[in-house]
Amino acid sequence: MWGKWVVAAMLVGVTGCVGGQQGRAEGGVEPWRPVSPENLVLLETTTGTVAVELASEAAPGHAAQFRAAVRSGVFEGEYFYRVVEGHVAQAGLEFDQRLGNWPGLPLEAERTVPAAGFDPVGNADLFAPTAGHRGGFAAGREHEQEWLLNCTGALGMARNDGPDTGSIEFYIPFGPRRYLDRNYTVFGRVIDGMDNVHRLKRVDPEAEENYPDLFEKGEAASKAAFAARAERLAGNEILSVVLAADLPENTRPAYEVMATPGAEWEALKMSKRDYSGIDAFVHTPPRVLDVCSLPVPARRVTPQNGN
Numbered sequence: 327m328w329g330k331w332v333v334a335a336m337l338v339g340v341t342g343c344v345g346g347q348q349g350r351a352e353g354g355v356e357p358w359r360p361v362s363p364e365n366l367v368l369l370e371t372t373t374g375t376v377a378v379e380l381a382s383e384a385a386p387g388h389a390a391q392f393r394a395a396v397r398s399g400v401f402e403g404e405y406f407y408r409v410v411e412g413h414v415a416q417a418g419l420e421f422d423q424r425l426g427n428w429p430g431l432p433l434e435a436e437r438t439v440p441a442a443g444f445d446p447v448g449n450a451d452l453f454a455p456t457a458g459h460r461g462g463f464a465a466g467r468e469h470e471q472e473w474l475l476n477c478t479g480a481l482g483m484a485r486n487d488g489p490d491t492g493s494i495e496f497y498i499p500f501g502p503r504r505y506l507d508r509n510y511t512v513f514g515r516v517i518d519g520m521d522n523v524h525r526l527k528r529v530d531p532e533a534e535e536n537y538p539d540l541f542e543k544g545e546a547a548s549k550a551a552f553a554a555r556a557e558r559l560a561g562n563e564i565l566s567v568v569l570a571a572d573l574p575e576n577t578r579p580a581y582e583v584m585a586t587p588g589a590e591w592e593a594l595k596m597s598k599r600d601y602s603g604i605d606a607f608v609h610t611p612p613r614v615l616d617v618c619s620l621p622v623p624a625r626r627v628t629p630q631n632g633n
Contacts, residue, residue, distance in 0.1 A: 357590040358582040358625060359461075361517070363571035365389070366581060367396060370566040371406070374522030377581060378481055378514050379624075381463050384474050385434040385513035388483055388492070392513065395428065395494040396567045406562040408531045414503065415526050416484050417564060418495035423541050428493040431483070434511045436473035444472065445587035448595070449614045453504045457617040459591075462583040462624075463515060464617050466507060474512035476503040477618035479523075481514030498523050502618040517581055517624035527561040582625045595620065 365380040382389040395401060400419070408416035419425055444460050444467060451457035454466025457475070464475040476482060478501050485492035492511060499506075500523070516523065532540070532555060539551035570578045584591050599615045601607060 357585050357588050359585055361570075361581040361583060361624070363573075363578060363580070364393070364569065365514075366570035366579075367392075367514070368566075368568050368570060368579065369401075369519075369564065371522060371526070372561055372563050372565065373525040374519055376519035376522050377517050377579075377624075377626075379462070379517050379581070379583070380481070380514040381461075381474060381512065383461070384437060384463065384465075384472075385511050387431050388434055388511050388513035391428070391431060391494065392496070393569060396569055397572065400428075400494065401564050401567045404564050405556075405559040406526050406564070407529065407559055408497075409526045409528045409562060410530075411528050412500060414482075414497040414499050415523050416495065416497040416531075417562075418484070420495070420531060421537075421540070422486075425493055425495075430485075430488070430491045430493050431511075433489040433492070434513070435508050436471050438470050439472045440470065441467070443587075445591070447615055447617045448599070451617060453507055459586040459617075459622055462586055462622040463512075464622075466617075473508050475617060476506040476510070476512060477515075477621070478502060479516035479520045479621065480512045481516065482506065483511045483513060485510065500524065502616075504618070515621075517583065518626055527559075529559060529562065580627045582627075584623045584625075586622055591622065594623070 361379050362382075365382055367378040367380060369376040369378060380389040380392065401417070404417065404419060406415050406417040407420045408414070444458055444465065446456055446458040448458075451466065454468065454473075454475075456467040457464070458467070459465060460472070464477045464480075466473050466475055474480065476499050478499055480499055482497045482499070483492035484495040484497045498516060498520075536551060539547045540555075541548065570580065573579075584594070595615055598620050599613045601611050604610075
């Protein structure tokens with residue numbers, strides 16, 4: 327049960343927690359924005375809960391189809407079937423033979439959008455002419471083109487070789503995989519529970535030599551092969567997936583994301599860029615900040631006991 331929730335003095339990033347609740351910024355601009363319940367996905371696995379915010383503006387088609395898949399219940403009882411150390415955790419139905427009801431989507435890896443609302447990180451980037459954030463999501467820009475980045479905790483759409491073959495198979499990078507930028511659609515990011523993704527068992531996809539048993543040799547062989555697969559992947563089972571919007575309004579969890587741009591975000595970036603005051607340092611690091619090294623914090627609401 328989620329219980330009754332109120333805003334707590336806790337900030338949750340992809341890599342952990344940082345301190346304190348803040349009030350309204352000068353000029354009446356809120357330093358935090360709420361995550362829409364329609365974009366908040368709660369993924370329960372055998373290792374714990376993972377909260378994801380969908381990037382519905384950057385990749386509307388992918389976000390919409392993922393919502394539909396969540397609401398259909400197709401992910402429940404499935405697995406993270408490809409979990410590669412230092413790379414990604416990938417989940418879904420795994421086999422093309424099982425994806426017939428879910429059409430391939432046009433690639434939404436980048437879009438044309440004005441610069442207004444984009445907050446540059448403030449220094450050069452190795453992969454993009456300009457890197458920064460929009461609405462809490464790490465992004466790159468080149469002229470009027472903009473794309474979300476494959477930073478730690480991004481939610482990306484896996485696919486075959488064709489750019490329009492992604493449907494509902496998704497991946498979450500364990501670390502920055504920036505060479506995937508503009509090649510695979512990123513349509514969200516983990517805002518809480520990345521530690522539970524890291525705890526998944528490392529496994530390889532099903533070997534192609536086993537496909538005949540799964541799909542071609544009749545019901546008995548298929549049942550035995552899928553049972554063996556389930557046993558092998560048991561530690562990575564998806565127990566449930568739900569959109570916060572589909573939970574009762576008075577019991578659903580909620581999150582807020584630090585505003586980018588915003589005064590609190592600028593102060594946080596500076597604190598991670600300027601180490602000139604650290605007495606223990608022999609050499610002061612350059613004032614640079616990698617776009618993937620500082621996830622935009624998210625603030626979780628927690629139940630109020632006794633109410």
